[in-house]
Amino acid sequence: MAFSSWFRDLSFFRKTAVILGTGALVAGATYRVFEIQRRRNLSSGGIDMESINNDEGGVEEGEKRILVLGLDGAGKSTLLGCLNSLQPPDDTKPTEGFNVMCVQTDTNTLNIWEVGGTENVRSYWSNFIEGTQVLVFVVDASDKNRLGEAKTELDKLVADNRLKNVPLILVANKQDKEGALSVNDLQTKLEVGPENRAIYLIETQVPVGGEIKGVSRVKELMETLPTM
Template structure:
């Protein structure tokens, strides 16, 4: 009530100044929150923030890997155990994108994982430029969504920016009942890769269970692309 009375007694010009000042304060606070969140999303080990503004930039001794797949395929859980080779206790679905860095003896792996929900897939193409290795993860036990996975993968491999980029096809969740083998998965997806190299793998990363195939994923990410 006191504020209303004080504001009502102000002249037109002073009222305008208060409104504009308040708007600037709100805008500044909103920008600050957005900037903090942006920096959190881009934070990745020793990578300089400025270098992430252009995802096409690849420094010497670094390798850029793009990890895609439908939501629920297990991308985050799989990547979460690359270092320890143990499944993480809990993994939240990726709503936007994550950047993960793994330093090996020979190279720094800059791994870009993008969420797989339908609304996020429309942004996949924004992350393609500069990709040196493409990894596509499929829930091999979810046969009802294989057609959906096939559609999305076909879009990717026909993109000219990914021409000749090696593909790691991961048939994940092999611990689930009825999981399809990676050979059968390749046939269902009808991959026509031309000269592109494909590396099919079977993985499982159950929480509290036995992890399989993850060490091979890490070896491939470090090795590819072959010179």
Template sequence: MPAAREIGMMGAALALTGGVACAVCYLMRAHKPEKRAKEEAHQTTKTSTAQKQPIIKEPRTAGTQVLFLGLDGAGKTSLLHCFATGSLEQDVSPTQGFNAVSINKEALQIEFLEIGGTENLRDYWQKYLCKARLLVFVVDSADAERFSLAKHHLHQLLPADPCLPLVLLANKQDLPAARGITDLYEALELGNVGDGHRLSVIGTQVKKGKSETNTGVQDARDLIIEMMSGD
């Protein structure tokens, strides 16, 4: 069975509406009609001003890219290579800057943008969120000492777009020290990512020389294609 787990957490906004109507009548026999007419005109002006429609900003246009992020050494470049070619025939060099990959599936063209995970490149992550339709975050599941760092950066990203779907790849599942997706879910506190995010967690592994793509990698690729092809 594929090591995949999808947790849909669609939030419902709770709206509270309430109104209190209060009418007070004053009997002002001592006031002249002219003064009362001026007061009524002033009140009409205030009411008209209060009823003006507020300025509503246009919603952000949905992005078109799959943003591929994660700490350095998580295996992002190898996974992208497998997504594009179906296997990993040779070692790939870690991404030192930006890596763009295009995958065509029938009439669908998906643009992946990988940004390196070294400390000097992490500042660029949030700047590219506005172009993303989907965020894929890769974690080295065998490097437990850096789970807290990965959690820190992931939770910094998510509030910038509360409705951005998230696919978390628990990579390197073939290593002896690898943590399962349940442990990783808890370590990264994914239960607190926000109600609006559609969240999927999939275990993956990439081995050089394998002619067939790992089941988890294929599941992740298929899920991303499905999410990008949906409305």
């Protein structure tokens, strides 16, 4: 009774917002994005490694664990934000710690772990590797000044025995930017080869108000790539 009275007193626009918000909650049953705040130490901007280390990295049947990494500013969050809608989010904040996104497909539940790419967070990347079945490495293909930095971090990842035989999706993002390298040129610059793993090269762009490119292919590979 109290709720109906409260709802009746709302303006038309606020009633509409409530209805749309309720609909969004229902839609979230199939596409859920979780900010794992309880696993972050927000006061220091760090990561609560005790929670991460207690996660044994096990994967349930019908689920797939995907790790998405890349330098800060590569566009990881924006890319993942339009994975289902194929529309870029209006506003994306840089990932300070890590996010977990669950995407339900016809064949799998994709548990997508995205870890921030700032220098202080990269030292924790290795803590997220255990149990990874697909590795996605996103690069700002237009930022040639940081390719050496990206290569250093990718070299560390492919050298990790826990990622041996794990397929790699190399994403050359921001193709809409002037001077962006093609994904083949990017692979050459990063000197990453197919040793011990399958490598899939994708060019993407997710400009606000512009043409989306390559995102559906990224999702398709996440879903269909065979795992060891």
